[in-house]
Amino acid sequence: MLSIGAIMRTVAAFRAAFALLAVAVGVCHAYIDPATGGMVINSLGYVVYTVLLVMGAFLVRHFFNPIKETIERIWQKLLRRDRKGR
Helix, strand or coil: CCCHHHHHHHHHHHHHHHHHHHHHHCCCCCCCCCCHHHHHHHHHHHHHHHHHHHHHHHHHHHHHHHHHHHHHHHHHHHHHHHHHHC
8 A cells, every 4th residue: 555655755746747848848839628627637547547457467466376275275175074074
């Protein structure tokens, strides 16, 4: 889980990157529609979903074998117990 300090550093990095981008772009001679903000926020939502999906895939890949081995071990114990009972 992320700590508050890590989140604050990330927010500060995004602010700095945005400020640098704003200075680097300079004057913009284009019309930005009011709905553009919604599109940007929606796109950021997809980025967050993608990051969460990648993290979930990593966790499943990382923890799948130990969980699978534990279930197999319990299953084998149950099968041995059932065979001895007959």
